Amino acid sequence: MQCSYFDADRCRSCTLLGRSYADQLAGKEEHCRTLLADFPALEWLPPVASRESGFRNKAKMAVAGTAEDPQLGILDGGGRGVDLRECGLYPASLHATFPVLAEFVGRARLTPYDVPRRRGQLKNLLVTESPDGELMVRFVLRTDESVVRIRKHLPWLRQALPKLAVASANILPEHKAVLEGEREIVLTDQQTLRMGVDGVDLHLRPQSFFQTNTDVAAALYRQARAWVDELAPASLWDLYCGVGGFALHCADGDRNVTGIEVSREAIASAELTRAQAGLGRVRFEAGDATAFALAAEQAPELVIVNPPRRGIGPDLAGWLESSSVRSVIYSSCNAVSLARDLAAMPSLRPRRARVLDMFPQTAHYEALVLLERAPGGAGQRPPATRTTAPLT
Template sequence: MQQGSLVEIEITDLNHTGEGVGRSNGQVIFVPDTVIGDRISARILHLKRHHAEGKIQKILKESPYRIRPRCIVADKCGGCQWHHIDDNYQSQIKHYQVIETLKRIGGFSDIETSPILTGTSSLGYRNKATYPLGQSTTGNIQTGYYRRQSHHIVNLNQCPVQDPDLNPFLAEIKQDIQGRGWTIYNETTHQGQLRHLALRIGRKTKEILLTLITTDSQLSGIEEQADIWLQRYPNLVGVTLNYNPTKTNVIFGKETHTIAGRPYLREIFGGLTFHLRPETFFQVNTEAAEALLGVILEKLALDGSQRLLDAYCGVGTFTLPLAQHVFEAVGIEVQETAIQQAKENAKLNGIDNASFFTGTVETILPQIQDQFDIVILDPPRKGCDRTVLDTLLSLQPSRIVYVSCQAATLARDLKYLCQEGKYQLTFVQPADFFPQTPHVECVAFLKI
């Protein structure tokens, strides 16, 4: 096999990034835009040490799980990878991959589980979209997601996975930017003003926030344009400007200024009202996250006597709904702005038995001397720091609930917690927060 050669393979598996897996003469080949059951002709693009990377040249036989993409740029846009796979089969794959990863990496067997949770729809579910801005060779403003493995924008006027109420903004905001003469940031020269367009919507309230991320905190004419937007869009409750002058791939800067309206939207989650700001982390699939919260409440069967710690608590997304069912709830979060919002949301809902600490979990957790009955973990994709796991093994809460967006790091951390027999894995619930992509969320329950 050589780079550039053509091979005929059958796709027999999908890897963790969503690419199809086939073999030719014992050589593993990864091919995007495929699904188990496809027989294809593929051109070899890259030869790696343990695998090759290919590209479809022709589909010789379609998988029964292949469907026609419901997105007109599915073959170009890097935002989603699985528009060509049947929704039900996507869920089956994700459930299987979570359980198999726990077995392979974690060493677990006979895992008790239930069918994967889903939201109300596999399309139109995203409550937040952050689009890079660009400019075509003819000078027209563009916005959309990047092409796969590039920083070339696929220009969009609608997106089938974002809330449909956000679609009218895309074409019209581009025209307004063009008319204002605002310049677009260039990643190479680091010149220009506008970097991203961010839209956020409350799925229950339909309130919308519009944010421009810019290198220029004094964007000429922004006040007048913000007033025009508020008049044009009845559901738009606020226009904000986020200032990010740094040479970085990080989207949001540290300063956000309200130009018109208010700096937050209202959302209803778990029966509570939350104020969400443009840069606030909040699960993008509100309905699926609520379904996961329901499973947590059901499995914990809280009676009001427990003391609960929510590590990586964010704005109190899980802390506050659970606080209503326990004696005391404590949250830890590294981002100070998120803790401020968590406190505001607690006050907004009249919850007075929740307190919050700012700092890393590995720093704050060992300093808390109180004993907790339940610890909720919801770390980033890299999983928990070893210090956190060691502290939990020392504190020995009777139950641990681990919410994860990365099955491999979940399996690693659960193996460490259970290796000496102090904890047992009792139940795992996968959840599809990100239809049309290979990403999967899940929650694991441990007890002493």
């Protein structure tokens, strides 16, 4: 991928841009293989490649400049704006939204936040596109003072962006390097963006997490589902479930599935999909994944974990090691913490692994590993039993 911003040294976020894509993908798999070298019996499936450009479904644009001439992109080391509207990571459909949003900033008189001076209102614009081309636009503001003007001009924005489905204002009063605040004001009747992935309609609320590469996310869910279908567990937990991607893809009529996620927004999204699909054996609960596992009276036959970069940590790894869980599917965005967690679960042996390139042009990637209980290595907790009554 050729990038004028990279060539001009205006943006160096894509740290691998100078390497061929084939070399990038091979390097990522080699990195993961090296970190998991303590498991020589591990079967490596072919890595999943991505499009080299235009693969992102979400734009996270810092806003600088003035309301009349806003800059949408990133901030440099001094807090000044670097306009990146033509970034090659975004598809043409997202590129088309940026000039419209820039004009809206002027119409609504949304003064960009000046980081060095700590003045202004509009900090970030977050734009997400569904596979069907629908849009969610979030305005990250220092205070709610500008919300009335956003509401006033929202009809113009909806006319200019006919695919706009969800718009919201996020309030971030603190002066710190974070993307969004805790308070969200939804400005449209529709509150969720429908993300259709392999026949499953996931619903994304403004503060819910979703993978930024829809095609590779679909491949990730397909691989997990194939492993689950092969093992055919009667009961399954999806820990750190987000909007329920793994849980909903792995559900069937005879399997009890429980999804746990700390974000109530994400759980509300997952519950909406579950209800629309009529999945009586699937349930979701907002809470801490480790606390849920430690408090459970029974363990399921299979657990899927999809933790943040820090990994699952010693407490959950220890619980999995001593439990009766027969299989674990570990989805990791950080192979360093993945290797550390696997070492803490010696009775659960990694059998298969696959690298999925969720983030081309960077050193980041997703790794999916299937672990199975070694013979004679079962833990102390009794397995969950198959039931016929739906969960409530």
